[in-house]
Amino acid sequence: xxxSINRRQxxxxxxxxxxxxxxxxxxxxxxxxxxxxxxxxxxxxxAERFTAATGVPVVVETPDDGPAKFQQAASAGKGPDLxxxxxxRIGEWVAGGLLHAVNPGRALREDIxxxxxxxxxxxxxxxxxxxxxEAITLIYNKALVAQAPHSFDEVIALxxxxxxxxxxxxxxxxxxxxxxxxxxxxxxxxxxKRRADGSFxxxxxxxxxxxxxxxxxxxxxxxxxxxxxxxxxxxxxEAAMAQGRVAMMINGPWAWVNLQRAGIDFGVARIPAxxxxxxxxxxxxxxxxxxxxxxxxxxxxxxxxxxxxxxEGLRDIDAAEPIGAAASRRFYAEMAARPELGERVQxxxxxxxxxxxxxxxxxxxxxxxxxxxxxxxxxEGRQTPEQALAAAARRLREAE
Amino acid sequence: xxxxxxxxxxxxxxVLLLLAVMTVHAxxxxxxxxxxxxxxxxxxxxxxxxxxxxxxxxxxGVATALVFVVFPMLYTMGMGFTNYSARNLVEFExxxxxxRADWTLVEGTVRPFSLHxxxxxxxxxxxxxxxxxxxxxxxxxxxxxxxxxxxxxGQSGAPALALPAQVERLDLLRGLTLLEPxxxxxxxxxxxxxxxxxxxxxxxxxxxxxxxxxxxxxxPDAAQGFFTAADGEQLQPGxxxxxxxRHYARIVGDERFRAPFMSVFAWTVVFSALSVLxxxxxGLLLAVILNWEALEGRAVYRLVLFLPYAVPSFISxxxxxxxxxxxxxxxxxxxxxLFGIKPAWFSDPLLAKTMLLIVNVWLGFPYMMVxxxxxIKAIPADLYEASAVAGAGPWVNFWKLTMPLxxxxxxxxxxxxxxxxFNNFVLISLxxxxxxxxxxxxxxxxxxxxxxxxxxxxxxxxxxxxxxxASAISTxxxxxxxxxxxxxxxxxxxxxxxxxxx
Numbered sequence: 079x080x081x082s083i084n085r086r087q088x089x090x091x092x093x094x095x096x097x098x099x100x101x102x103x104x105x106x107x108x109x110x111x112x113x114x115x116x117x118x119x120x121x122x123x124x125a126e127r128f129t130a131a132t133g134v135p136v137v138v139e140t141p142d143d144g145p146a147k148f149q150q151a152a153s154a155g156k157g158p159d160l161x162x163x164x165x166x167r168i169g170e171w172v173a174g175g176l177l178h179a180v181n182p183g184r185a186l187r188e189d190i191x192x193x194x195x196x197x198x199x200x201x202x203x204x205x206x207x208x209x210x211x212e213a214i215t216l217i218y219n220k221a222l223v224a225q226a227p228h229s230f231d232e233v234i235a236l237x238x239x240x241x242x243x244x245x246x247x248x249x250x251x252x253x254x255x256x257x258x259x260x261x262x263x264x265x266x267x268x269x270x271k272r273r274a275d276g277s278f279x280x281x282x283x284x285x286x287x288x289x290x291x292x293x294x295x296x297x298x299x300x301x302x303x304x305x306x307x308x309x310x311x312x313x314x315x316e317a318a319m320a321q322g323r324v325a326m327m328i329n330g331p332w333a334w335v336n337l338q339r340a341g342i343d344f345g346v347a348r349i350p351a352x353x354x355x356x357x358x359x360x361x362x363x364x365x366x367x368x369x370x371x372x373x374x375x376x377x378x379x380x381x382x383x384x385x386x387x388x389x390e391g392l393r394d395i396d397a398a399e400p401i402g403a404a405a406s407r408r409f410y411a412e413m414a415a416r417p418e419l420g421e422r423v424q425x426x427x428x429x430x431x432x433x434x435x436x437x438x439x440x441x442x443x444x445x446x447x448x449x450x451x452x453x454x455x456x457x458e459g460r461q462t463p464e465q466a467l468a469a470a471a472r473r474l475r476e477a478e
Numbered sequence: 479x480x481x482x483x484x485x486x487x488x489x490x491x492x493v494l495l496l497l498a499v500m501t502v503h504a505x506x507x508x509x510x511x512x513x514x515x516x517x518x519x520x521x522x523x524x525x526x527x528x529x530x531x532x533x534x535x536x537x538x539g540v541a542t543a544l545v546f547v548v549f550p551m552l553y554t555m556g557m558g559f560t561n562y563s564a565r566n567l568v569e570f571e572x573x574x575x576x577x578r579a580d581w582t583l584v585e586g587t588v589r590p591f592s593l594h595x596x597x598x599x600x601x602x603x604x605x606x607x608x609x610x611x612x613x614x615x616x617x618x619x620x621x622x623x624x625x626x627x628x629x630x631x632g633q634s635g636a637p638a639l640a641l642p643a644q645v646e647r648l649d650l651l652r653g654l655t656l657l658e659p660x661x662x663x664x665x666x667x668x669x670x671x672x673x674x675x676x677x678x679x680x681x682x683x684x685x686x687x688x689x690x691x692x693x694x695x696x697x698p699d700a701a702q703g704f705f706t707a708a709d710g711e712q713l714q715p716g717x718x719x720x721x722x723x724r725h726y727a728r729i730v731g732d733e734r735f736r737a738p739f740m741s742v743f744a745w746t747v748v749f750s751a752l753s754v755l756x757x758x759x760x761g762l763l764l765a766v767i768l769n770w771e772a773l774e775g776r777a778v779y780r781l782v783l784f785l786p787y788a789v790p791s792f793i794s795x796x797x798x799x800x801x802x803x804x805x806x807x808x809x810x811x812x813x814x815x816l817f818g819i820k821p822a823w824f825s826d827p828l829l830a831k832t833m834l835l836i837v838n839v840w841l842g843f844p845y846m847m848v849x850x851x852x853x854i855k856a857i858p859a860d861l862y863e864a865s866a867v868a869g870a871g872p873w874v875n876f877w878k879l880t881m882p883l884x885x886x887x888x889x890x891x892x893x894x895x896x897x898x899x900f901n902n903f904v905l906i907s908l909x910x911x912x913x914x915x916x917x918x919x920x921x922x923x924x925x926x927x928x929x930x931x932x933x934x935x936x937x938x939x940x941x942x943x944x945x946x947x948a949s950a951i952s953t954x955x956x957x958x959x960x961x962x963x964x965x966x967x968x969x970x971x972x973x974x975x976x977x978x979x980x
Contacts, residue, residue, distance in 0.1 A: 153567040183671075447939050
């Protein structure tokens with residue numbers, strides 16, 4: 079009895095294995111796209127138009143932990159034809175041979191913001207089509223601040239004014255370098271030096287230069303003077319902002335939803351200047367990349383150039399999940415003209431204009447890790463700003 | 479008749495097995511196909527042969543152990559000798575093929591095209607080039623006269639085919655080369671256009687690649703896994719090669735690597751030992767108390783105390799992370815209210831370690847408690863009666879009766895709990911992430927990092943995925959755990975023998 083069950087199970091399993099490739103061959107081969115869960119609804123509408131025009135079906139999938147899965151699948155010659163992600167992984171993926179270089183048509187090349195193309199250019203070629211530009215901004219509660227402050231001196235003055243009411247001016251997840259970096263970069267701090275040919279020198283870091291120190295000392299001062307609580311993180315910031323206890327935070331557009339839910343009337347503006355210089359956030363360029371393993375490169379390009387990156391396509395995507403500031407200048411103009419929302423999108427774009435694209439080399443992992451521990455140590459007073467930054471710099475320079 | 483049926487079904491299973499192996503092999507998983515074939519053939523022989531006897535019952539267990547324990551272990555060890563990483567992800571053939579097939583578009587040469595079915599056959603009609611060079615309208619010779627088609631000035635009279643019809647002929651179009659009257663050779667570059675392309679690399683007779691523009695020569699470097707120029711410039715993508723003991727040499731020889739290793743290793747041992755000791759003692763204590771007959775409602779206590787084990791640990795760890803939060807956490811709210819202190823659980827190394835132990839003991843004691851209860855239950859009650867007659871109290875009972883009788887069956891379980899905590903990645907990564915970091919290391923190492931989480935940081939958080947290095951460190955950790963376990967087993971056996979001799 080046990081034997082026959084064993085045998086039957088075994089043959090069922092082998093049947094399923096044997097049948098898989100036969101089934102896959104039937105019908106026209108669909109174009110497979112990996113996209114975000116929310117945005118997929120909009121992508122499916124774009125896909126319908128593509129299918130109507132070309133007769134090629136489209137499958138939109140929304141895997142979680144996308145980057146790891148994409149790397150795994152693409153290196154085995156599988157995975158989606160098109161993949162949407164931020165540009166900062168392309169250095170790693172190009173090195174692994176996972177992406178096709180792209181040759182955008184002239185009209186599209188002129189429509190997309192140069193900063194977008196800058197993000198996706200690596201080793202003197204382009205590796206993806208920019209969809210949106212992302213940067214963190216100052217988000218302020220209009221009930222507490224009428225006009226967003228332009229500099230941190232104004233922020234400190236505001237804090238002194240708000241304090242008697244039991245409120246504070248600003249709070250952000252300051253041990254997370256993504257949010258604190260704009261202050262360090264304002265006066266010339268940089269992660270890795272960009273060479274003339276566009277590549278990065280992983281040994282030349284500016285995390286401890288005088289500009290970066292200005293930013294770090296500002297953070298230390300805000301903590302020392304009690305303008306921000308020690309040991310606070312993202313959750314504290316979000317709660318304080320939603321309860322109206324803090325007037326401003328440094329955060330991205332993903333935080334808007336919760337503020338709206340809490341009924342806060344908020345504005346979006348540039349991050350206040352540090353010592354007279356504009357704060358410079360890292361800009362993430364979200365874009366569509368073509369898998370090296372695809373057998374439908376022409377169709378993928380057709381989908382992107384003729385259907386996705388048109389104002390009509392972007393409108394559908396944006397309606398399903400707000401994309402922030404569109405890289406397409408035509409569609410950005412349309413977004414910026416909208417009432418209320420347009421003002422916020424302009425705030426993002428203003429912040430983007432102050433920033434630089436995140437370096438796309440894998441060594442950035444080291445940069446984030448080193449800065450995280452430096453900012454944590456600095457905020458807890460275990461190290462002075464100068465010591466903390468010097469430690470980060472040493473980690474970056476001595477690696478390899 | 480039944481013999482015939484038997485043979486037929488055997489043949490069917492064999493055919494299906496071969497089909498499955500072929501499918502797996504065809505999808506590029508050679509090693510897996512070989513394992514499948516070996517295990518399948520073995521299974522077939524054992525269940526078909528009348529002489530195999532007991533092996534029929536052993537096979538499922540042995541095969542499972544082979545596939546799920548031995549195979550992954552050997553695979554990991556093997557990977558530790560390669561340079562498999564984000565930069566060296568694909569196989570040599572794949573990398574060479576990619577570089578050979580790579581092309582760039584010559585700016586401005588793209589001409590839009592359409593397909594036209596006229597009396598002479600299917601023709602391509604090309605529009606003006608993007609940069610306006612050459613003739614404005616070109617018509618191709620009819621398709622089907624070979625892969626190269628001459629272009630001549632002209633206009634087709636027939637209407638253009640719709641886009642879906644063009645998509646259907648995509649394979650045909652991809653194979654075409656169009657010759658412009660001026661001599662340019664065009665190929666399909668998008669669904670709507672033909673353009674001039676330039677191959678980036680030319681293959682030489684000796685297998686090296688030459689950059690078609692700069693003329694630089696790149697040779698495959700089997701030691702590094704890259705096509706490399708004379709001055710050391712490397713082409714991307716790289717490919718997987720064997721690097722021998724390089725990763726191990728780095729683990730042992732690299733000062734930056736070794737410096738934090740010892741402190742991380744020490745904390746790993748302390749963490750696992752204290753976790754087992756504290757959780758074990760607490761579990762034993764509770765088990766002894768719950769075994770006290772006079773205690774009312776023991777079943778309820780037991781159930782309540784077992785609950786921590788029933789909650790998935792990744793949920794309770796995250797809950798604890800919230801409870802311990804410095805400014806918002808309930809724990810600090812209470813401590814602040816009672817004593818006016820707000821300990822920095824996540825930033826002070828000693829407090830962070832304490833917190834880890836508290837949480838781990840909370841997660842681990844119910845299991846120990848249930849184990850000990852069972853073991854205590856197995857002790858014959860007349861022993862306690864005899865000791866009561868002799869006038870012994872609970873303290874003597876515990877040390878002279880309970881402890882000696884349960885410690886032997888408990889030891890292997892304590893060792894396995896130790897080995898589990900030695901690799902307790904989930905707790906560390908979810909609660910502290912290894913932080914706070916050590917101050918003076920050049921590789922990021924935390925004061926609460928244990929070996930696995932330290933490995934994970936170096937291999938995956940530092941600069942892209944380094945699977946080869948991670949495998950090598952995993953192998954080292956495996957050897958350390960195996961050695962510790964062996965020593966512990968040896969020691970307990972010595973203790974065993976000693977007690978027997980007495």
